[in-house]
Amino acid sequence: MPSAPVPGPRVVHVPLTDLGGRPGVEEVRVWVVKLEYPPANEASLLACLTAEEHDRAARYKVARPRHQFVTGRGLIRQILGACLGVRPAEVPITYTGAGKPVLDGGELHFNVTHTDAVALLALATRPVGIDTEQVRDLANPDGLVQRFFSPAEREAYRNLPPQLKRAGFFHGWTCKEAVIKAAGLSVTCLESFDVELDPARPPAVIAARHAELADRRWGLAAWEPVPGFAAAVALGE
Ligand SMILES: CC(C)(COP(=O)(O)OP(=O)(O)OC[C@H]1O[C@@H](n2cnc3c(N)ncnc32)[C@H](O)[C@@H]1OP(=O)(O)O)[C@@H](O)C(=O)NCCC(=O)NCCS
Known part of the structure; x- marks a missing residue:
């Protein structure tokens, strides 16, 4: 929903x-x-x-x-x-x-x-979850998107302009991990919610289909904690 x-x-x-x-x-x-x-x-x-x-x-x-x-x-x-x-x-x-x-x-x-x-x-x-990743070139980002992102996120990633794809990938990845970690779930839930992938827009959970995620609203913040790293934190409402 x-x-x-x-x-x-x-x-x-x-x-x-x-x-x-x-x-x-x-x-x-x-x-x-x-x-x-x-x-x-x-x-x-x-x-x-x-x-x-x-x-x-x-x-x-x-x-x-x-x-x-x-x-x-x-x-x-x-x-x-x-x-x-x-x-x-x-x-x-x-x-x-x-x-x-x-x-x-x-x-x-x-x-x-x-x-x-x-x-x-x-x-x-x-309840809080935090994740950070070094922003780096990946051998096969499209394969990771296919494997770990939800259908709506895959489409959002495809629609990002080329110059935003790397930032969008790490933005989405850290936001998804932060949400999973805040809810104390595991990577088996990755397909059951969508996050905003465009790093130029406010970070957000756009849709949640997993009961434990849908029962509570999650606020997200994303930032660069040290140069070259993406981080996201999710906080339960
Ligand atoms: C275990 C998991 C919660 C985080 O793993 P991770 O990203 O490799 O590790 P991080 O460094 O961000 O976090 C590890 C810490 O999270 C905490 N943690 C462990 N399990 C957790 C869970 N289910 N929920 C929240 N926090 C957890 C622990 O404090 C752990 O550190 P510690 O073992 O030193 O105490 C899990 O999401 C995972 O296995 N991720 C694998 C990466 C992946 O496939 N991500 C897809 C993103 S789209």
């Missing part, structure tokens, strides 16, 4: 020196982490994790994804711990059925995304 446009949330970039503070109702607080220069050393980030998270970190065979997990989870625990007034390792994080990590009790909502170079951490008072 077509969705009425929802105003996008206000994205507030917060410096990594300020891990405290609660978001306003229409606001998503976002921390941008350059993974090459994390704001804390690995030992102090590991000290923020639970025993279960230590086990998960130890199971990574490759250093880069391990570093992404330890940095993202360690910092989000510091941010939540500062809000809740508890030690980072004591922040009660649990998982939904599709594997979304959430704060037990639902008082605050968070989400994390990482690329090889950059991680973004989002904090809000309502």
Whole structure:
């Protein structure tokens, strides 16, 4: 069913020196982490994790994804711990059925995304999802559009002028991921909603056919968190 446009949330970039503070109702607080220069050393980030998270970190065979997990989870625990007034390792994080990590009790909502170079951490008072991608040339963008975008999005992509296709692709991709992550769903739902693909128009969910997406309205914001990266955040109404 077509969705009425929802105003996008206000994205507030917060410096990594300020891990405290609660978001306003229409606001998503976002921390941008350059993974090459994390704001804390690995030992102090590991000290923020639970025993279960230590086990998960130890199971990574490759250093880069391990570093992404330890940095993202360690910092989000510091941010939540500062809000809740508890030690980072004591922040009660649990998982939904599709594997979304959430704060037990639902008082605050968070989400994390990482690329090889950059991680973004989002904090809000309502369900939130965040995604970022490095904007780059792809070997077969049309094939990815065919595979991951809905029929309406495929048509919108075809109609974009050539000079907007790359931006439109990453705009659509990050918006779709942000919506899925906000709702705590999985990529199996990609065909069941449509987002605005034209980066020159306000980001929006145009139609939602999946019950869990249609039952709630989702505001979207899209921006460039660091040069050369596209990011989107979705916030449940
Ligand atoms: C798992 C998924 C939610 C995101 O995966 P991703 O884009 O590879 O990864 P990101 O870096 O953006 O996000 C990973 C983080 O999201 C969180 N996460 C995991 N499962 C989640 C879910 N179901 N919902 C919301 N957040 C989730 C976790 O915090 C995870 O980081 P962590 O494992 O270090 O804690 C899922 O959408 C996926 O598998 N995507 C694959 C990419 C794809 O095909 N995209 C098509 C877009 S059109």
